Amino acid sequence: MFRRLGVWAVCCCVAALIGGSATEAQAKKLAGSRPNIILVMTDDQGMGELSCLGNPYLKTPNLDRLYAMSTRFTDFHVSPTCSPTRSAIMSGRHEFRNGVTHTILERERMALSTYTIAQALQSAGYTTGVFGKWHLGDEPPYQPENRGFDEVFIHGAGGIGQAFDCSCADFPPNRENRYFDPVIKHNGKLVKTHGFCTDVFFRQALGWIKQCKDGDKPFFAYIPTNAPHGPMIAPEEYKKPFLEAGFDGSTAARFGMIVNIDDNMGLLMQKMDEWGLWENTLLIFLTDNGQSVLRGRKDGKQIPLYTAGFKSGKGSPYEGGTHVPCFWRWKGVLGEGVDVPALAAHIDLYPTFVELAGAKLPEKMQKIDGRSLVPLLENPKAEWPDRCLFVHRGRWPKG
Template identity: 30%
Template sequence: MNFIDAARCFVTGIALFIPACLFATESKPNILLILADDVGSDAIGCYGGRSYPTPHIDALAKGGMKFNHAYAMPVCHPTRVCLMTGRYPFRFGKAGSKWGDFPRDAEGITIGNRMQQAGYATAVAGKWQLCMMKNDKQHPRRVGFDEWCLFGWHEGGRYHHPLIYQNGSLRDDASSLYGPEVYADFLIDFMKRSHAAGKPFFAYYPMALCHDVTDDLKDEHVAYYKYGRWMTYGEMIASMDDMVGKVVASLNEMGVRDNTLIIFTTDNGTPAASYLTVSKNGKMVRPKVVSVQNGKIVPGGKGKLDDTGTRVPLIVNWPGHIKGGTDVDDMVDMSDYLPTVAEIAGLKAADVPRDGISFAPVLFGQPDQRKTREWIYIGLKNKSCVRSPDWKLYRDGRFYNVEQDPGEKSLLKADQLTGNAKQNHAELTKVLSELQGPLKP
């Protein structure tokens, strides 16, 4: 073998060794992370949902990668703490479970902080729910966002006549505006300016849609949609899909679509009911929400630790880099997003301990280079469980074969287990026993 041939072999060997995601990040792609609110996989067309058309989201799946085993916490707040920090909320003690708050010791180590460290312009628009904005107008800045446009959670409306804080100030021009349009337009403007400045952007889009309105005003209800009512769940799903389509279309118009990685997921399952109007006695009326998925009627399960409350869509799209129309069964939970976008942004693993495991290698066709995720964790207040693709163990001892029994109807008794069931029960028991206390370096 001559010198040239030897050199070629050497270079080829290096190319095979280096993860594909590192090649993909040479030009630092823009990243758009979309987190819809209260939308389970049962509500999305490409996951077999037949109740609500979602053409724009389905198009992302057709041109990208769809995960079949993505999970969130059962409700909004713990999911957001987990996504922002790459840690399970219980790691922060009481500070991680305090509703509408954020652990002080997590400031400086969030997903926004990491993307700033990678040289990205950062912005967030939509639903925050990590503080009372009126009491802490600069909170998004401390956790890594250069700009923000967020409705005042439990301070006023999120849709019609929205109460919106933008970059530290309360907007005084939103009374006639539709909140979801405001959040989308803000992010689009941010992305345009960042691109014009020659800087890659990280746009975090925690959508207000499709959470129903809340009774946040003391003397009156938040503004109606029309006809003396708020939006139906189906109308919110349609608007959610429209907003996703609008933001994606703006990337095409800017000419940056091929250099922008889009992640679409949601914060928990579909709600069991959604506020629609007010009765004659002044009480808010909340009709039930059900979806049809793969020919079955699926009641909304938000708040439950089963699949109806925690199994969520996850779609990742990047033209020319992620193979279109791909379905994968790798497990992902909310702690995985921070290390994933950090790796794609070209950052080395930080010294800060995380629960999350990057799934970037899966995106670029090298799943064997991902540290194996054999289980995911779900927790809400004093309830928690771990599950593998086929088995699920609750901290109170309940054990199910969720591959054969996804509805968790047939409890398996620990003292009667044999073979594969007994082995998996022992493995998940060990996992649960280790999931306690703060993370240690």
Template identity: 40%
Template sequence: MKVGDHHRAFFRTAVLTVTSIAWMASALALERPNVIVIMSDDQGVGDYGFMGNEVIKTPELDALVQRSALMNRFYVSPVCAPTRASLMTGRYNYRTRCIDTYVGRAMMDPAEVTIAELLHNAGYQTGIYGKWHLGDSYPLRPMDQGFQDCLVHRGGGIGQPSDPIGAEGKYTDPTLFKNGVETPMKGYCTDIYFDAAMSFIESAVAEQNHFFAYIATNAPHGPFHDVPKELYQSYLTADFGPILVKDLPPKRLSAEVDKLARIAAMITNIDENVGRLLRKLDELKIRENTIVIYLNDNGPNTLRYVGDMRGMKTHVDDGGVRSPLVFHWPTAIAAPVERDELCAHIDLLPTLMDACQVDLPSDLQIDGRSFLPLLMDDEADWPKRQVVIQAHRGDVPQRYHHFSLHEAPWKLVHPSGFGKETFSGPPKLELYNLHEDPRQQRDVSDEFPEVKARLQEAYEAWFADVSTTRPNNYAPPRIVIGTDHEPTTVLTRQDWRHTKGRAWAADSNGHWLLESMKPGTYDVELVFADSPSSGQATVRAGNYAKTLTIEPGNRRGHKIRMDLPGGKFSFSVDVVFWDTTQGPHQVIVQRIGSP
């Protein structure tokens, strides 16, 4: 049996012992709950008071933990989009075509079935607020993947090339996308997301509907120029010594303290919003039967305190791939509860489906396992399992590159580097006993060669399994243009297939993989990051090509009308300024009609 098959064998019921039958009976006696999932961005496993952080203030979450279940050994991916794909689908991200965070590899295959789709089909109202990061254009948007109410930013964060023109980098008064429509907003982004979620919840309650709200903040992800001012000022006088993990010279220390003050301000602002949300649930008298989940998406975005672990964002050491998971459900869980069983992002979907009494489609293959029995029954069975975490840069996953396999108490890891597309030579595998050595200080490969060999074999089986989920498994998804769902499509550097220079550098270039149901006439507008000089642009769509002159001075307004083909094709723009060829910042493609 393959490792993936072994996982799926337990994805719904674990092992049906007497105790698991008992908890299932008690769960079925409950009314279906509402669901709120809150996930912060680049907040690390140690950035909480309840995790021992002495500097960053999270009083609302600290109090919530005392009334909730806490999963202490919960794993996520080392970077943003892979975690989100796994969380949304209950599947390893390598099954979903989402394998990186940008240049078209953060897009998730539209055939994937999400938590939102399952709950919507079961009668829930569904909403997302904040960060999606699994595709910005049809059919990849959250509104195409089961979310009825959407207020999101594009790309992997505010301050990236997918920002709307004129609203770049604005955490305060950002321009977001409300159900696909570019919409200027007032206020700080995290506050806006929680306000919108609470409005959605109020509406669902008024209509007597169950709801699923997904609040995915882009804080405390950088850039750090725009943070809650009063909190930032208060943290500037804080002593960050207790959460620094290495000594720094005075100049670097000053810059690091300023950055940490900004990150801490964003984290405490999230915490304050969690408090506002919980008070809203109390006001609406729905707190008791509403599941509230809190987690972070990967390790911290600086090298700072991660408890008794090592690592940070992008690392596959535990400090880069661990998150506390807070699970609050007063009606069903006698809190406080702490569990140390091995769980991961792939488990959230089956857990929520169990809690909401939603049967999975018989043909839906997932990797996760419901951990609801652990929260409702002290004696629940939890068969030994393996969880694999892998992510690195590049177009196609490489066997052994930057992975960790977990089987309590063991961790087999090859930390070959997220920023590298490939590694050379045989893998230098490390083996740790995390129960005895959580900081991964002593490689015990030589002491337990049979364990290392067994886990290596299991990893190889896992990699073979996830790599053959579908034909041409790692081909990027395509953006579909010209539909009534999205007559105007904005193509950004977030989703292009990078071909020249550094991915987002001014002189870089790339192409987009597009699809159209039929040939059509389109207005094509080129957009530049800065005011351009005079130049010449060639627009190519499959075998079609057309040129236009770039007039100096204006970022927008460089338009050409083209007949674009039907079917699948590559779309690119080569802009020549003097003797340099580069790509545009964005391209706006608007359907006009049939040719």
């Protein structure tokens, strides 16, 4: 690890796995299979903030159930902060190649030359929707409706109510009300919503998925939540159990935000059952970086919060900032309760989705840094050549 001019980098390598490699027939099995894709990504939730991964304070039964049913990438890495991770997913490139080196000050703007994964899926006949946190530029050319999304339901900036002395700012009414009843941009128009922000995003996404499920096109639903990003605000019914257990208000609210996410994941999975979507839909859950809060208070004393044994958290190039949960569920297609130890990352989602969708990429577009995970989805013991992943942390303003 080294530091130079405000840039941190870490090189991670993994040896090729021992075992049989995928056969040619297996390698083609998922290519072009064209599943619906639902990608849920929470904000600032660390590897240790799930009960299935060892948290002693939180109970997340729905995500625990998803974990048990999923193929899990156990060495999956993202960038240390919000916008960089999002740009890597959208572009298949390391964030510093997209011009995204920060979360504000115009460094959150993803290069307009980027051919996004949403555009690639559109070209393959998918309908696309985003519900929640975009955070890749608030100016019109950078907005998701101009980057490949048919349905757009987002807040502004990097968090509901955020405002900075630059182009990155949420809609003014949200600066006072924050996470309840937010004003949202829906297909170019500002609308007043009702409820807690995570509930609002999932409710809207589910309504859109219901419309799409019987259509003649597969769909890509991207649900990047604003929670549990600070400030720590949660509905009282979610905070109350943790306050009664002796936690301070901020920690109780954070835990409540995570339990609320878990409830919404449970609702999503319930609707997938009702609508018969599991057999033709790939559901992915991950987080955008490590947890942002490492200490809390319980019974009046400061305590370290559970981090799954990783050093540091959000904003750090150590594993606590980059190593995140990553669960993939596709009933009858992917293994259940299967761990994939191969080194994988956010940049791999783009080529994976492209291969699954059978998309044809244009000749003139950005070079993809990622690698398709399809061979590992088909055979977790497939040969996976060594490679290095670079984690960038350069939080300087526009020059």
